[in-house]
Amino acid sequence: MLDRKAFDSISYSIAIVGSCLDGAFRGCVVNSLQQLTSSNPAKFAVSLNKYNMTQAAVAQTGAFSATVAAADCPDTIIKLFGYKSGRVTDKFAEYETKTDEAGCPYITDGMAVRMSFRVIQQVDLGSHVMFIAEVTEAEVLQPGGVLTVEMFKNAGKVIPANAPVYRTLDEHYGYRCTVCGYVHKSDTLPDDFRCPVCKQPASKFEKL
Numbered sequence: 001m002l003d004r005k006a007f008d009s010i011s012y013s014i015a016i017v018g019s020c021l022d023g024a025f026r027g028c029v030v031n032s033l034q035q036l037t038s039s040n041p042a043k044f045a046v047s048l049n050k051y052n053m054t055q056a057a058v059a060q061t062g063a064f065s066a067t068v069a070a071a072d073c074p075d076t077i078i079k080l081f082g083y084k085s086g087r088v089t090d091k092f093a094e095y096e097t098k099t100d101e102a103g104c105p106y107i108t109d110g111m112a113v114r115m116s117f118r119v120i121q122q123v124d125l126g127s128h129v130m131f132i133a134e135v136t137e138a139e140v141l142q143p144g145g146v147l148t149v150e151m152f153k154n155a156g157k158v159i160p161a162n163a164p165v166y167r168t169l170d171e172h173y174g175y176r177c178t179v180c181g182y183v184h185k186s187d188t189l190p191d192d193f194r195c196p197v198c199k200q201p202a203s204k205f206e207k208l
Contacts, residue, residue, distance in 0.1 A: 011150035014073075016081050017046060018092070018105040019064040021057035025092040025105040028054040029082035031149050033066050041134040044117060049128055053086040058131055062119040065104040069147040073110035078152070083198040088181035100137055112146045114139050175205040183208070 012034070018027040032047040046066065048055035058064045069078065081091055095107040100116040108114070117133035174185040180198040184205065193202040 011148045013068050014078065014147045014149060014152060015066050015068045016077075016107070016111070017048065017054055017058070017064050017066050019054055019057035019061055020099075020103050020105060021053075021060055024086070025090070025097065026054040026057040026086050027081055027091050027105060028052050028086075029078060030066075033068070036132065041136070043120075043132060043134055044115075045130055045132050047125060047128045047130045055129055058119065059122065059129060061102075061104075063102040063104055063117065064119070064131070064133070065100050065102075065106040065114065065116050067106045067108070067111040067114040067141070070110055070112035070142055071145040071147050071151065073147050077107070077110045078147075083180050083200075085181040102136070108141050111141050112144060114141055174208050175202075176208055178204050178206055 012031040015030050015033045016027055017030050017033070018025065020026065028048070030046055030048065033044060034046075035042060035044050037043045044066075046064075048058060054064075077095070080094065084091060092105050092107065095109050097105050097107055099105050102116060102118070104116060106114050114137075115135055116137035117131075118136050119131050119133045121132040123130040123132070174183050175189045176183050177195045177198065177200055179200045180195065182195050182197045184193070184195075189202050189205055189207075191202055193205070194200065195204070
């Protein structure tokens with residue numbers, strides 16, 4: 001027996017991971033950031049989907065930032081970094097963006113804590129890669145609690161999935177989700193269709 005609802009009993013903080021690749025800032029929402037050791041330097045782990053552009057940036061540069069969302073973080077920030085793909089939009093362009101000593105981007109709006117990391121090990125998990133990293137910078141941005149998955153769900157929100165684009169955006173037919181960039185290859189789109197990535201309705205799709 002495997003009841004995946006049992007996983008919901010464990011709550012995690014919501015964070016934004018940022019990195020830079022070929023001069024472009026990459027970032028996404030995660031709920032997998034966790035501390036592994038308290039030794040000096042402290043070690044953390046984060047898992048990123050292989051389809052995510054942020055994963056590629058972290059894998060190649062070996063560095064990333066992580067900002068933990070404050071309890072009152074605006075939904076717009078979570079939706080931007082959680083639903084939209086970097087293949088579709090520059091997520092960091094909408095907010096004042098700073099960079100750490102390694103050049104990794106982060107925003108402070110709606111964030112409680114920010115940290116920077118140097119990757120020391122990568123573990124292939126199949127669909128994801130787990131990065132084990134040492135903390136190089138840490139700063140409290142504002143006092144108060146942080147946003148957890150449980151708090152987000154209790155407020156009636158849907159936790160953003162990683163927003164990969166499963167098909168390239170230069171395909172010549174189908175319907176594209178204007179929120180996350182997913183392309184549904186079909187000549188028709190049912191009225192009750194919902195995006196399999198970000199769960200948006202058919203009204204959010206545009207015909208290619």
